[in-house]
Amino acid sequence: MTPLKHGLLLDGTARVLVTGGAGFIGGALLRRLLVDTDVTVFNLDKLGYASDLTGIEQLPQAADRHQLLQVNLTDAEATAAAVRQADPDLVFHLAAESHVDRSIDGPAVFIDSNVIGTFQLLQAVRSHWQQLPAERQRRFRLHHISTDEVFGSLGPVGRFSETTPYDPRSPYSASKAASDHLVRAWHHTYGLPVVLTNCSNNFGPWQFPEKLIPVVILKALAGEPIPLYGDGANVRDWLHVDDHVSALLLAATRGRLGESYCVGGHGERSNRQVVEAICAVLDQHNPQAAPHARLITPVPDRPGHDRRYAIDPSRIEVELGWRPTHPFETALASTVAWYLEHQGWCQAVRTRAGFDGERMGAPGCQAVRTS
Incomplete structure (x- = not known):
């Protein structure tokens, strides 16, 4: 099957609402929509500590077709008003607190934001959808973006699929599992x-530098110790954010209603393998520090660190x-170059977020977040 061009995928869609569009994945989706389509994009974001609009605002298309709606989804009236203002044909729901270590230290904000x-949002979108004219109502969709972490932890074999039972192990993954269940209900x-959709670990440009790949890059550049959890053998399935965006657009416009799609990059690596690969790329850029x-x-x-995640993306394929x-090795090299x-x-x-790389989730230790 030859993938459809994004403009064809969104044919007949004029207004798109993206929640969490100032985040890493939401920002990548917004940039794709602005560059490759003619839709008007409404960006509903509370502008939390990891939010940033730089990558969006530098696009000339943003001046006419991007509108920021600074709203916290937990505010029912403000959320309903934002949905009415956006009057969307399509909604991508990406807004979420997403860092496992932060959820260990402060689970309440994860329940508030994610559940x-x-x-x-569901209440506001349902009200909007019910009053649409028949043709727009027929075409309308809400795409809820979730994580593979809702499935729990794998042993050395097997992969997550759409039929894998939910078994969340952290406050973060439990809150995302709850949101998935609400959407289905x-x-x-x-x-x-x-x-x-349930995706694996994303990486690429514009990711807030508290996750594994950007933190390792910055630590290494500064000549500081690169902390690694435990034995470093925890495995994640890595997916470049641009590949994820392509999957989101396909699922949102061509996916079967009520169904879920697992999105993974065939990129299983242990945390140690990822860190060592970053170091090897940096050795090429900065050989005097090798x-x-x-x-x-x-x-x-x-x-409670989950041992292994891996996704079987057969359904969406x-x-x-x-x-x-984006093969992992070449995508990692381009990502390192971007951060440099x-x-x-x-x-x-x-600095704006007041984050200096401190460890969360296990006081007294210095380490990086990996999911």
Whole structure:
């Protein structure tokens, strides 16, 4: 199957609402919509600590076709008003608190944002959808974006699929599992036209520098110890954010209503393998500081750290013709190069957020978040 061009996928769609569009994945989706389509994009975001609009605002298309709606989804009235203002034909729901270590230290905000926020959005979107004219109502969809972490932890074999039972192990993954269940319930009870996706670990440009790949890059550049949880053998399935965006557009417009699609990059790597690969790329860019791998420093593991995630993306590949096009090694090299060129941005967003790389989730240890 030959993938459709994005303009054809969104043919007949004029107004798109993206929640969490100032985040990493939401921002990548917004940039794709602005560059490759003619839709008007409404960006509903509370502008939290990791939010940033730099990558969006630098696009000339943003001046006319991007509108920021600064709203916290937990505010029912403000959310309903924002949905009415956007008057969308399509909704992508990406807004979420997403860092496992932060959820260990402060689970309440994850319940508020991911569960209550999703509930308030569903109520507002249902009201909007029910009053649409028949043709727009027929075409309308809500796409809820979730994570593979809702499935729990795998052993050395097997992969997650759409039929894997839910088994969340952290406050973060439990809150996302709850939001998934709410979306499905609103589909089955009220008929709301929804599609769901569960993705693996994303990486690429413009990711807030508290996740594994950007933190390792910045630590290595500074000549600081590169902390690594436990034995470093925890495995994740890595997916370049641009491949994820392509999957989101296909699922939202061509996916079967009420169904979910697992999105993974065929990129299983242990955390140690990822860190060592980053160090090898940095050795090429900065040979006088090589070997950067000498900076890798094991630290105590995170409580309840899931051992392995891996996704079987067969359904979205067979039904929708999606394939990842960014091999891990080349995508990692381009991502490292991007961060090397944007160290000023990294420092600016960290300073604005008041984040200096401190460990969360296990007080007294210095380590990086990996999911």
